[in-house]
Amino acid sequence: xxxxxxxxxxxxxxxxxxxxxxxxxxxxxxxxxxxxxxxxxxxxxxxxxxxxxxxxxxxxxxxxxxxxxxxxxxxxxxxxxxxxxxxxxxxxxxxxxxxxxxxxxxxxxxxxxxxxxxxxxxxxxxxxxxxxxxxxxxxxxxxxxxxxxxxxxxxxxxxxxxxxxxxxxxxxxxxxxxxxxxxxxxxxxxxxxxxxxxxxxxxxxxxxxxxxxxxxxxxxxxxxxxxxxxxxxxxxxxxxxxxxxxxxxxxxxxxxxxxxxxxxxxxxxxxxxxxxxxxxxxxxxxxxxxxxxxxxxxxxxxxxxxxxxxxxxxxxxxxxxxxxxxxxxxxxxxxxxxxxxxxxxxxxxxxxxx
Numbered sequence: 264x265x266x267x268x269x270x271x272x273x274x275x276x277x278x279x280x281x282x283x284x285x286x287x288x289x290x291x292x293x294x295x296x297x298x299x300x301x302x303x304x305x306x307x308x309x310x311x312x313x314x315x316x317x318x319x320x321x322x323x324x325x326x327x328x329x330x331x332x333x334x335x336x337x338x339x340x341x342x343x344x345x346x347x348x349x350x351x352x353x354x355x356x357x358x359x360x361x362x363x364x365x366x367x368x369x370x371x372x373x374x375x376x377x378x379x380x381x382x383x384x385x386x387x388x389x390x391x392x393x394x395x396x397x398x399x400x401x402x403x404x405x406x407x408x409x410x411x412x413x414x415x416x417x418x419x420x421x422x423x424x425x426x427x428x429x430x431x432x433x434x435x436x437x438x439x440x441x442x443x444x445x446x447x448x449x450x451x452x453x454x455x456x457x458x459x460x461x462x463x464x465x466x467x468x469x470x471x472x473x474x475x476x477x478x479x480x481x482x483x484x485x486x487x488x489x490x491x492x493x494x495x496x497x498x499x500x501x502x503x504x505x506x507x508x509x510x511x512x513x514x515x516x517x518x519x520x521x522x523x524x525x526x527x528x529x530x531x532x533x534x535x536x537x538x539x540x541x542x543x544x545x546x547x548x549x550x551x552x553x554x555x556x557x558x559x560x561x562x563x564x565x566x567x568x569x570x571x572x573x574x575x576x577x578x579x580x581x582x583x584x585x586x587x588x589x590x591x592x593x594x595x596x597x598x599x600x601x602x603x604x605x606x607x608x609x610x611x612x613x614x615x616x617x
Contacts, residue, residue: 264485264548269574270565271586279599280422282429286451290594290601294585296577297607301588306449309559312604315462316513318505320555322444322522323467325435327405328412328427333374333383340365342372344383344396345415346408347441347474348494355386355397356404359474363392372396375411405438415441417598419564430598439471439494445598446519446560466504468525470495470542480566490543490568495525502535505554509534514556520569523555530554547571548579558605562589562596576605 283289286306293302293312304311313319329346345359360366370385381402387395398404414430424430432447434455459465475491482488505515505526517523528542529535533553545568558576563569574582585603594601 266480266483266485266488266566268579269485269567269570271570271583271590273565273586273590273596277590277593277596277600278419279595279597279601280420281424282448282599286433286449287454289449291449292585292589292592292594292601292603294577294603294605296581296605299581301585303592306602307454309449309454309604310457310461313458313461313463313516314514316464316508316511317516318464318466318508318513319458319516319518320501320505320522320526321432321434321447321450321465321467321518322470322525323432323434323436324440324444324469324471324521325438326414326431326440326443326472327408327438328414329408329441330413330415331374331383331408331411332413333372335365336371336373336382338365342366344372344374344394345441346404346412347393348439348471349404350387350395352386352395352397354400354404355395357389358394358396359392360385360394360396361392363394366394374407379410381407381411417442419597420599434467436467437469437471437496439469441474442472443598444470444472444519444521446522446602448599449559449602450518464504464508466501468495468497468501468522468529470521470525472521475568479564480568485547485571488545488568490545492541492543493524494539495528495542496539497525497529497535497537499537502529502537505530505535509554515554516557516559517555518559520558520560520563520572523558523560523572526554527552546575548575550575552576556607559602560605561598561600561602562586562594564597573605 289306291304291306331344343361347357372383382399386397473493
């Protein structure tokens with residue numbers, strides 16, 4: 264498959280630059296790939312499409328304000344440090360840096376203000392702008408990021424986010440992501456309470472969103488693309504709840520592609536296995552889904568691995584039709600945009616069941 268096969272036309276004006284005033288005011292496109300039917304709703308109407316006994320799976324990863332700015336101590340040059348994940352050494356993280364060429368081994372950067380700052384030293388050099396950096400302080404790096412950092416908004420968002428909480432889900436708990444699991448941004452505490460009162464089980468997994476979110480597909484053939492590894496964890500409670508629901512024929516509804524990738528990684532045999540692991544799962548057309556029965560997700564970038572995932576769910580041609588409808592109806596796209604609720608499609612052949 265060629266990457267070009269997953270392109271589509273998107274007017275720039277439809278790329279949402281700011282979140283709506285209320286999370287659940289966003290629009291919801293309900294898609295039934297079997298009947299080829301589309302229903303236009305608002306996200307607060309999601310309860311109309313859930314039923315008692317469903318299991319809703321949320322990714323509770325919390326975003327670090329991971330983008331730090333500082334200056335080189337020898338030249339005063341401005342430096343950007345995007346924290347990606349902790350390294351094995353204490354107080355040391357792997358980071359994406361700019362300008363990378365000027366940050367050699369031993370380079371030191373001052374982050375913060377004259378009155379309150381911390382020194383960061385480059386202690387390792389990797390390819391593609393990656394550096395291993397050590398914070399010369401005993402303070403937790405996540406606390407330093409909370410004090411000095413900015414939310415690492417995607418490059419297609421050109422505005423400043425005044426309220427950092429709007430780039431967090433209301434149920435975010437486990438710190439570690441450098442981008443939000445954006446499908447969950449539409450839920451409010453009140454809406455989740457209503458969902459639970461309906462008899463829907465709500466469970467969480469954790470997948471820390473990493474470098475792959477910021478990298479476009481650079482190859483021509485889909486099969487040649489390599490996904491970056493991301494850490495996930497599934498509790499015994501969540502695994503047992505999902506396995507029980509599957510055995511009873513109840514639906515598993517994934518909130519977001521990160522939850523979906525976690526479910527499919529931990530459930531590769533068709534049964535969920537608890538534990539903490541790394542995953543580099545790449546889902547594109549031809550993939551056989553084993554766990555999820557429905558998916559809540561935002562609209563994704565053209566030629567992205569996430570649009571390929573959606574195409575695996577409902578077929579590439581139909582995915583393009585759905586997106587074309589969303590463009591005509593002027594839905595808001597990407598991280599701060601609107602959402603879709605996707606049910607299952609029929610199998611394309613005897614081997615691929617979604």
